[in-house]
Amino acid sequence: MADSTESRPVARSTKPVSEALLNEKWDRAISSMIIKSSLGLSFGVVFSVLLFKRRAWPAWVGLGFGAGRAWEEADTSFRRGESPIRDALRR
């Protein structure tokens, strides 16, 4: 028994198991959606405050830009299928 416990810690690959592939993709898609849309929103707010006399639409436009970018990335990652998920920006 001691032998078996010794031989247990075999280096497991960092690659996720195949059934967790889609879940991972979903996680990444949602997180990137949140981050990018919030980034776009903040940029839009800053722009509206600085340039556009606190108008509302630059903030919405920024949010849209962020969300759109996140969506696009998620879509490409889903389309790429079985290839491992990588950050689009780190490519």
Place this chain on the structure above:
Amino acid sequence: MLRSSIAPSRHLLSYSARQRATSQWLSRAGASSRLSGQRFFADSKPPNTGGVTPASPSSESSVPPETLAKAAEQQESNVPPSPQTPAPRKSGRFRRFLTYLILTSGLAYGGSVFLALKSDNFHDFFTEFVPYGEECVLYFEERDFYRRFPSASRHSNRLSGSPREDGKPVTISSNSGLSWKVADVEESGANVSKKGPHMSSHEGLVNAESAKPEERNSAVQKAKDEKAKKSKKEAKPAEKGETKPVALEEPRQPAVAAGTIELLQMQGNDEAVVQELVKTFNDIVTVISADENAGKYSAPIAKAKEELQKIGEKISALRSDAQKAAQEEINKAHSTFDESARELIRRFEDMRGTEAAQYREEFEVEREKLALAYQEKIKTELQRAQEISEQRLQNELVEQAIELNRKYVHDVKDLVEREREGRLGKLDELTANINELEELTSGWSNVIDTNLKTQQLQVAVDAVRSVLERAETPRPFVRELVAVKELAADDPVVDAAIASINPTAYQRGIPSTSQIIERFRRVASEVRKASLLPEDAGIASHAASLMLSKVMFKKDGLAGGDDVESILVRTETLLEEGNVDAAAREMNTLQGWAKILSKDWLADVRRVLEVKQALEVIEAEARLQCLRVE
């Protein structure tokens, strides 16, 4: 046009001005006679004035026109002063001029003639262009020639002057031309009878005849003859001298026997010299007798005759004496020769006898020697022949011995071989039997060994199986596999079976069946989420599939159909039955995202199956070996 333009100019030139020019350059060209009278095509016909054209005289005379003109000038200069000559001073001057002229011209002519004689070029020039130059030169040349050949001058004169006036026939003098005489006297006349070179042959003959008998005699006699001749010759002039004065002294002496002087007869004297003397004397006598006043000489001749007779006798006497002496000498010589010859012959015979005896002795000795040598040779040859024959016999014996020996050895070998075959054959059989026994024993030990091995192998396989089945979590089973391999001991089947197992399987271990089923449940829920996805799905379709899969109905049991849900259900049932192999086959039929999601699970299942198959193969092999041994 051209002609007409040239013509007037020519016409102009054809007058006095032209005369000089043309004559000058034409004369210098040296062809005045030919060119001066020429008329060109462009010329008009020259006016036939009858007067002498300045160029015309050159055609007739050899004197060039230049000189003619000069002469004319001279005349002109000559003539006018002569009628005038008013002053003596003038005449004096003229005379002086004339003398100078003559002198200079004479000098010039003389010099030029001299030069012409010296050099050919100047000669040509002088004779051609200077008047009377040719004549002068010719005169001098001829004079020179005559001086050198005076006779030629006469001859040439005669030839040119009087060619053969009398018509005399040409006579060649008799003594002209070559003659056979070496140095002939001027004498002419063909008197053959006279003594001359033509008679020499006759004389020679006589001399030869007289000489021949003389030569036969000894040298002594010859000398005597010569003496006699000399004496005769001495005598002859004396005789003549005598005879002539006698003749002069007694011219009136009457001829005793005019015309009949007896010829000298010399009987019994064969001497050739004497005979000749007699002959000459007789000739003289005949000549004298032929003369009218032979009587005058008769007396002296008679005297001479007597003298001659005496001389002849003397000569004969001398000769006979000499002959006698010679005969005696010859006889003496003969006798001495005979004696010496006899002596010589005697000596020769003696010598020959002694030598013959010596040679015979030597010959005998040599013969004996040769005979001995031959005998020895024959002996040696015989000996050799005997030796050779003995040797041959010995050789034959040796060969026979060798042959016999060989045969004997062969026989012995054959016998030995036979013996060996008989006994050793039995031994071989025994060894073969022993070998068989050994093999049998070793085979038995082999069987035991293999049995042990197979048992061990089975134990090892059981150990592997127990490890696999007992494990709740996957564990590596490398040690157990190594033990199996060592026990199998290069069994190809076992090796192949172990090689077929994926290395990750025994390094990480394989999940148990319950674990596989558990994992399948998780995989199935995930696959169901992605079951509605199209081929190339984006995020929107994924989201839709996720939403819709929640509300889908679950199928149950043995549902036929190719959709993902039914496949999953079938696989689950198969797994629950324990048929992992069929479940894996069923899951392998999935397509698209479903297949991608179930990939890892499938790999796990395959590994498990591979290990199971390998273990089964090894067990079968072990059992087969056990069966094979017995």
